[in-house]
Amino acid sequence: MKAIIVGCGRVGSTLANRLSVDGHDVCVIDREPETRELLPAAFRGRFLVGNGYHRKVLDEAGITEAAAFVAVTSGDNTNIVAARIAREEYRVPQVIARIYDPRRADIYRDFGIPTVASVRWTVTRIQQMLLHRYVSPDITFGNGEAMLLRETLPAWFAGRPFTDLNVDGGIHATVVTRGGRAFLPTDNCLAEPDDEVAFVVATPSLGRLRSFLGKELGT
Numbered sequence: 057m058k059a060i061i062v063g064c065g066r067v068g069s070t071l072a073n074r075l076s077v078d079g080h081d082v083c084v085i086d087r088e089p090e091t092r093e094l095l096p097a098a099f100r101g102r103f104l105v106g107n108g109y110h111r112k113v114l115d116e117a118g119i120t121e122a123a124a125f126v127a128v129t130s131g132d133n134t135n136i137v138a139a140r141i142a143r144e145e146y147r148v149p150q151v152i153a154r155i156y157d158p159r160r161a162d163i164y165r166d167f168g169i170p171t172v173a174s175v176r177w178t179v180t181r182i183q184q185m186l187l188h189r190y191v192s193p194d195i196t197f198g199n200g201e202a203m204l205l206r207e208t209l210p211a212w213f214a215g216r217p218f219t220d221l222n223v224d225g226g227i228h229a230t231v232v233t234r235g236g237r238a239f240l241p242t243d244n245c246l247a248e249p250d251d252e253v254a255f256v257v258a259t260p261s262l263g264r265l266r267s268f269l270g271k272e273l274g275t
Contacts, residue, residue: 058122060085060148062108062138063129067154069094071126076101083117086129108138119146128154136160139169206233206254207269214249221253221268226261229253 057080061068064086073096076082082101085108086092092103106113108127119125125142127135132155139153144167153164155171164171197203213220218241221229231254232241257265 057081057124058118059083059124059126060108060114060117060119060122060142062086062125062127062135063154064088064091064094064103065128065130066094067128068126071128072101073099085113085117107134109134109141111141114141114146119148122146122148124148124150124152126152126154130156132156132160136164136167136169139164140167143167143169202256202258204230204254204256206252209247209251209253210269211249213247214251216247217243218245218247218253219243221255223261223264226258227265228256230256 057075059075059080060083061072062085064072064084068084068086069091072082072084076099083104084095084101085104085106087105087107089105095101095103102117104113104117106116108114108129119142122142125139125146125148127138127142129135129138135153135155139151142148143151152170152172155161155164161171218229218232221227229241231238232245232247233252233254234248234250255265
């Protein structure tokens with residue numbers, strides 16, 4: 057995945073390094089050249105000096121090939137302008153912005169731009185959104201170490217026990233919704249077509265769940 061991150065503060069630099077370590081193509085943009093020092097010496101991505109909403113800088117960063125764009129500068133106005141340009145003009149598939157003023161959340165939402173806040177939670181949440189775009193958590197616990205999410209089971213799972221979905225310490229199927237009614241599955245309870253399951257998932261197990269539900273989620 058090619059990702060562009062605007063803002064090389066604590067959030068931007070941490071996220072950029074995580075994605076780079078995972079093998080993704082990352083370009084970081086910041087107006088201040090000294091912020092490059094927040095990135096580790098072994099950082100494999102690119103670093104550009106400039107404004108994240110200037111077309112020339114974005115073109116140099118390779119935005120036309122980008123699969124993800126993240127605006128995490130220290131200013132809400134900069135983040136929303138950069139995010140809108142990436143989404144509306146360059147049609148980047150995934151655009152995420154950080155906000156400091158929660159009253160602005162509705163503005164971002166109207167533009168179809170997901171938002172996040174707080175440093176540690178922000179990095180974890182953005183990473184989840186980028187790497188597990190088809191698995192959207194309803195609730196995140198702690199600093200993102202675990203989450204609750206709901207997904208419709210793939211058709212091929214019908215007839216199998218819900219316990220087959222469980223992974224000790226990683227994934228647990230907690231509630232099943234069938235025909236508009238919810239229940240807690242027992243050990244011998246079998247899945248039926250179109251069952252929706254609420255999972256409690258440890259963040260490191262997201263990839264495993266995503267792979268398991270891949271056919272249904274279109275991945």
